[in-house]
Amino acid sequence: MIPLSGPDIGEREKELVLEVLQSGHLGLGPKAVEFERMMAAYAGTKYAISCNSGTSGLHMLVRAMGISDGDEVITTPFSFVASSNCVLFERAKPVFVDIDEATYNMDVSQIEAKITERTKAILPVHVFGQPANMTEIRRIADKYNLRIIEDSCEAIGAKWKGKSAGSLGDAGVFAFYPNKQLTTGEGGIVVTDDEELANLCFSLRNQGRGENGLWLDHVRLGYNYRMDELSAALGVAQMERVDEILSRRAKVADLYFEKLREVPGIILPQSVADADVSWFVYVIRFAEHLNRDEIMVSLSKEGIGCRPYFTPIHLQPFYKEQFGFQEGDFPVTEHVAKGTLAIPFFTNMTEAQVDGVVEALKRHVL
Ligand SMILES: *Cc1c(COP(=O)(O)O)cnc(C)c1O
Numbered sequence: 001m002i003p004l005s006g007p008d009i010g011e012r013e014k015e016l017v018l019e020v021l022q023s024g025h026l027g028l029g030p031k032a033v034e035f036e037r038m039m040a041a042y043a044g045t046k047y048a049i050s051c052n053s054g055t056s057g058l059h060m061l062v063r064a065m066g067i068s069d070g071d072e073v074i075t076t077p078f079s080f081v082a083s084s085n086c087v088l089f090e091r092a093k094p095v096f097v098d099i100d101e102a103t104y105n106m107d108v109s110q111i112e113a114k115i116t117e118r119t120k121a122i123l124p125v126h127v128f129g130q131p132a133n134m135t136e137i138r139r140i141a142d143k144y145n146l147r148i149i150e151d152s153c154e155a156i157g158a159k160w161k162g163k164s165a166g167s168l169g170d171a172g173v174f175a176f177y178p179n180k181q182l183t184t185g186e187g188g189i190v191v192t193d194d195e196e197l198a199n200l201c202f203s204l205r206n207q208g209r210g211e212n213g214l215w216l217d218h219v220r221l222g223y224n225y226r227m228d229e230l231s232a233a234l235g236v237a238q239m240e241r242v243d244e245i246l247s248r249r250a251k252v253a254d255l256y257f258e259k260l261r262e263v264p265g266i267i268l269p270q271s272v273a274d275a276d277v278s279w280f281v282y283v284i285r286f287a288e289h290l291n292r293d294e295i296m297v298s299l300s301k302e303g304i305g306c307r308p309y310f311t312p313i314h315l316q317p318f319y320k321e322q323f324g325f326q327e328g329d330f331p332v333t334e335h336v337a338k339g340t341l342a343i344p345f346f347t348n349m350t351e352a353q354v355d356g357v358v359e360a361l362k363r364h365v366l
Contacts, residue, residue: 002356004305005179005281008245008347009234016233023229028206031232036189038239042157043164043172045191047198050232051205054153054175054188056225058086058123061149061171061190064200067092067120073149074114075123076106077314078333083125083151084313095119096314098330102270104128104283104340107332108136115140121147126155126165128309129181129280130271134160134168141169149173153188156181157246158278165278166191176231181246181280181347182238184231245347249279252349256282259358265290265365267339282345283309285336286365292339295364299343304360309342 020031032050040048051057067073071092075084076099084094097110104127111122122141124132134150141148148169152158156174158165166172171192176184190201199211208222209215227235238245253269260266267285271277286292292308299306312333314325327334344357 001303002305002344002353003346004307004342004344006346006348007178007183010237012240013234013237016237017230020229020233026229028226029229029232031229031236032227035227035232035235035239038236039174039189040191042239042242043166043174043191045167046193047191047195049190049198049201049205050227050235051188051190051201051225052227052231053186053225054151054173054177055082055086056205056223057173057175057188057190057201058082058149058151058153059089060201060204060223060225061173061197062086062090062092063204064197065121065147065149065170070118071120072116072118073121073123074111074119076125076127076333077312077330078104078310078337079125079127079151079313080153080310081313081316082153083123084319087123092120093118094123094313096330098332099336101332101336103130103132103272103275104336105130105132106137108133108140111137111140115144115146119144119146121149123149123151124169125151125153126158128269128283129155129158129278130269131155131158131160131165131275131277133272133274134163135274138168154180154280155278157242159276161274162276167193170194171197176235179281181249181278182235182242184227184235184238187227187231187235189227246278248347249345252345252347252354253277253279253282255351255354256343256345256358259354260284260361263358263362263365266361279345281309281342283340283342284361285339286341288339290339290365292341295361296341298364299360302360304357305344307342308337309340310337312337
């Protein structure tokens, strides 16, 4: 059995979580503040606002930017559903652009044609840890006076032209679900240089409490999106060795590249020169003559974890129902999504496990 993913939890994680348990301070507290400091320093931003999921981080930014009823946000259909749902939470509309077939990120050449009077923001997703073309997205946003929310939930440590994912837009979000590069159990964090956005997020995550106000003063409609101290302790322990975690993952990716390079019918991940990838998942794509779904079922039967990343957002049942999207609306996304498969990938994956996956794949494609 080789799982699709799994968290890397060591002694330090257990030590810090136990410390929190013994402190008796389990709600919003000092560990979250420490985690925020580490994360702001790492991303190179002035502020970091911890929260209880990546989805809540994205939602707070949509709210904090005043995006609401009927406003439009330009984004990608090739992503996890939360990157669009966060726009729907405020009754605004996600406007999709198709993707680039090599990087699977938004095709930036199609953005300008989608801008209308209602467009308020661009929401790029650094899919699978591969940074989107932020130079071009920034140029377009500046030209049309749009805001940028970077969904960096899969991209902690990724860089575009040497600058951290999450620090290139108006604000970015990282996520820490157990299958991500780093985990806090459930958790997320917003990073930004914008003081106003930061203050709004601090308030929104904490039931709309005012900046220096009292615990029972609520100055706006807010949420309970706080990160608990147990999660923050995990986050601190993971951040202490973030470089080691990311470089181990890069080594596993290198092993796959080396061993799968010569296998016909398998298309490997591709990136551009300006991008430093942070490895979230390792997603291969089968050439058209191979049946991804059949191979997936066989691999699963052999105990090899795999999943079709992603089903396009516009083809999710409730998006079709609500917006009338159909097959053919975003042809590149749909073509890519039919062939992609995430294969086992995690920080402590051994070469023997990589070999097991590679041998199984070869049996099915050769
Ligand atoms: C994981 C993820 C999120 C947020 O996930 P949560 O489970 O809410 O932490 C958002 N966008 C993308 C692209 C993701 O992969």
